[in-house]
Every structure is written in structure tokens, then in C-alpha cells.
Amino acid sequence: MNIHIIGAGAIGKALAVSLKRKGCEVQLVRGNMDDGSTRYEEIILALEGERKLSENIKVSTLSAIPKMEGIVLLTNKSFGNQELAKRLWHKTQKTPIILLQNGLGVERPFIESGFDQLYRCVLFATAQTLSGNQVRYRPVSASPIGTVREKTPLLRTLVAEVDSPLFRFSEVENIEPIVWKKTMANCVFNSICPLLEVDNGIFHRNSEVFALAREVIAECIVISQAMGIDLDAKDIEEQVLAISQRSDGQFISTLQDIQNHKETEIETLNLEIHRMAQELGMETQVKNTKLLGELIKSKSKLNQ
Template sequence: MKEAKIYIIGSGAIGKALAVFLQQENKQVLLVRGSVDHIPDTEETITVIGKESTFQQRITTTTFKGLQAINGIVLITVKAFANREIAQKLKEKEGDFSVVLLQNGLHVERPFEGFDNVYRCVLFSTSQVTGDNEVTFKSVTSSPVGSVRGNNNGLQDLVDTINTQHFGFRSETDITPILWTKVIANCAFNSICPLLETDNGIFIRNSEAAKLARTVIEECVALAQEQGINLDKDAIEKNLLLISQRSDGQLISTYMDILQNRRTEIESLNLEISRMANDMGIPETVTHTRLLGELVQLKSTIKIK
């Protein structure tokens, strides 16, 4: 059987790193610019700098306008606020494809209602742009992929297709608890660090910052419990502190977005948690989480202006 073609929507750090690792293993891969339609197809050399090795591949980049049809696997690596536009563009294309969202946040899959096969991936890898067509990459462990609708038919075949030696994926029959655990940690990192204008190591260095992160974790875990999702708040806090220690000196993506006058992902993190609590009639459950998110959004708006 011919191996499925892989379309990566989003030519940022994660998209470029993934394209290089897939191409290196002779996968059929195409990098698609998510928001630009007027740029002609190009073939560029992309460099990925890992912990021990450097990788280079010639990658073909196109746009939605350059795609007559889409058949295979679509990996979406753009920021989640672009999903509505991406979903509309995909609906306009003929073909048969599965969609995998490699994004942070809750309910980022909503714009893809009506699509047959939609999966969420919880990334346990990080990548940053360090130059023109050059990115750094670090993988902590393989990233789990699971169906957002609980239908895991074909999941393992999909994971086998996108899995690579250096950027690993694994199938997960119940992605929801893992997704929530990652979101909760992001709600702390992506709000507290930008507001304090500091790096991820703040929770290891400062007990008051760690205390505030613990409050966010407790609020979000309580909300998850109301949804019937049982999580261990102590385990989440322990993991947050471990990440803080290992990424000491590294800036969280939301803070970098603010510094570079870009829209942040806070709407799919703290503010989505807040919207859920409001819809359930228990807004007081996530008071601190909501306020931190609103402050980040305000800070971002002021910076952009």
C-alpha cells in the first residue's frame, strides 16, 4: 500500500522541524503556509539543531492555493486562533484526509466539526526559530495522539505514518486526561511568566510564584472534576516544577509573542477555562485563572497597539 502523503500546515518552528524529520525518513511531506496564498511554491533547505546532532533537508513549501486536492494526513501546527480559517480552507478542498491538531488549548478542535477524522496531539517537544530556515529542537518523550470523538479506528496506522526517530508519536486511546494536564500547566506558565516578564524557571526560584501556580492548578483541576475528569493536582504541580527546572532561562511562547507584537494563545487556555466555568454557572471556581488570562490578553493588546 502506498504510504499517505503528509501535509504540515504551518511553517513555524514545530512545522519545520517535523517536516525535516519526516523527509529524512523518506516520508511524502509538504509544508503548507497557513495564512498566505500569494507566495509561489518554493524548495528550501531547513536546518534543525538538536541536542546532539544537526539535520538538514530540502523541503517543498506551498500554499492552499497550490493544492488541487488533499489526500493523506493533515498536521496542523499553527496557533489555535487560526483554526476557523484553516478549517474553512480545508472544507473547500476535495480529497480524503485525516486532521491532527498539534496545538495547545482546550476545544481547539471545534472549528473542525463535520470532519470525519480529527485527532488531538499533546506535544512533548519544543522548537524555536533561531535563524532563517533554522530551528532548534528538543524532545522530552513521544507525543500522544488520540481521537477527539473517541473513535480510534485507524489511529495506530496514522501514528505509524507520522512517527519518526527524533520526533516521536504514540497512540493514546483516551487523550482527554493528558490534554487537560498539559493545558493546566500551560495556564500557569503562559500567564504568570509573561505577567512577571520572566522565564520558565521562576517557579523553582520563587516560592510566591510557585504558590500562585498551585492556585491555578487547584482551580483547573476542580473544574475538570466538574466535567467528570479526575486529575491529580499534586502530580501536575510536581510536573510543573520539573518543567520549570529543566527550562530555567527559557521564555514561554506567550511571553515571546507579546515581545514580538503577536497574538497569543491565551484565549484557548485561561480564557477558555473561564468560559467553561461561566457556562457551567460556577465562574467563582476559576477566579485567579481568569484574572491572569485577562491580564495577559490586556498586556498583549497594549503591546500590539
């Protein structure tokens, strides 16, 4: 089956190599430029233990592909989804789309546009661009995929198609609680690490920084419960520590975005939690989450 990966960042490249090694027909699509070009590029994955793998991957831009058939995976930054939904409508109306993006509400533009086969994935893997097309990749656990909208039952088939020994995926019946749980972890990593300019391992190395993470988690739990999503703060704290230990030395994507003078996804993380709190009349209960989000937004703008 043909697999189109939109978003040629670190995760997109890691996925492309993993699927190519499995034997899939893979095309990596750059979402931030569109010059109509198509070429092959060698992409190198740096794994644990100094192990490296490389594959020649077909890399294109959107205008070079008149129609996308097979499966479309979105690893682009979620702030581009509104425009992307419009551009993909005539290319992928009946093609299954899986969103591998952080945050809450990232699927909204595709729902509003009327896409039939829409799925959401929560990534439990980290990747960091080292130089050019060389990416450091660290899997944490299998990334679950669930249904957002499904006209034809395809979830199990899709999971089997995108799952590979290097990049594992699993099928789940209800993805929403997992989305919230991961969003809370991202509210921690994607705000605190970039502001301190430190790697993901800081939370298992430093108790004071972890205490701040626990405050953010506690605030997010209040909002999730008000939205009918019942989660345990202790579980999320343990998840943050597990990710921190597993990705020690790795820098979060938001810090990489700021350093590369790019826009961040903080609007779908801390600031989306704050937006929901405002709608619920609970704004005062997410002060730390909001402040950290606003600081990231300001730091990003100052570096652009």
C-alpha cells in the same frame, strides 16, 4: 505517505525536518499568508549538545495545493481554526487531520464542519525560533495522539506514520484527560512566563513563582472535576516542574508571539477555563486563572 504540516512556526518546522529525515514526503504550509507560492527552504534544528540537523523542506501556501491527500498535521495557532476548517473542507474531506495545538475546544470548528477523520495530539516538546529558519528543539517525551472522530479505524497507522526518532508520538485510547492536564500546564506557562518575561525554567528555579503556578493548577482542577475529568493536582505540578527543568532557558510560544506582535492562544487556555467556570456558575473559583489570562490578552493587544 504525503504529510502536510499547516503552520510554519517552530513546532511545524521541527516536525518537517524530523519527518523528512525519516523519509516521508513532507510539505510545510504557511497558514498566515497565501500568495500561491511554492519553494524549498533549508530548515535547521538546533538540538541539545550543540548538535544541528538541516533539511530542504518544500514550503507552500494553501492556494498552491488543490487537494491534500495523506495526512494533515495542524501546528497553526488555534485561533485560526474556524476559518481554516472552511478552507480545508474541499481539500481534505476524507483526509485524516491531527491537531497538534494547545487548549480546550480547538477541534470544535472541524467537528461542526463534519470532518470524518479527526484526531487530537498533546505535544510534549518545545521549540523556539532562533533566527530565520533555525529552530531550537527540545523533546520532553512522546506526544500522545487519540481519536476525536473516526469513521475508519486509522489511529495506529497514523501514529506509526508520523512517529520518528527525533519527534516521538504514541497512541492513546482516551486523549481527553491528557488534553486537560496539558491545558492546565499551559495555563501556567503561557500566562506567568510572558508576564514575567522569563524562560520556562523559572518554576523549578523559583519557589515563589511555582507557588503561583500551584494556585492556577488548583483552580483548574476544580473546573475539570466539575466537567467530569478527575485529575490529581500533584501530578500536574510534577509535570510543570518536569517541563520547566527540561526546557530551562527556552521561552514559551506566547511570549514569542507577544514579542513578535502576534495574537496569542490565551483564549483557549486561561480564558476558556474561565468561560467554562461561568457556564458552571463557578466564576469566583478561577480568579487567578482569569486575571492572568486577561493580563496576557491586554499585553498582546498593546504589543500588536
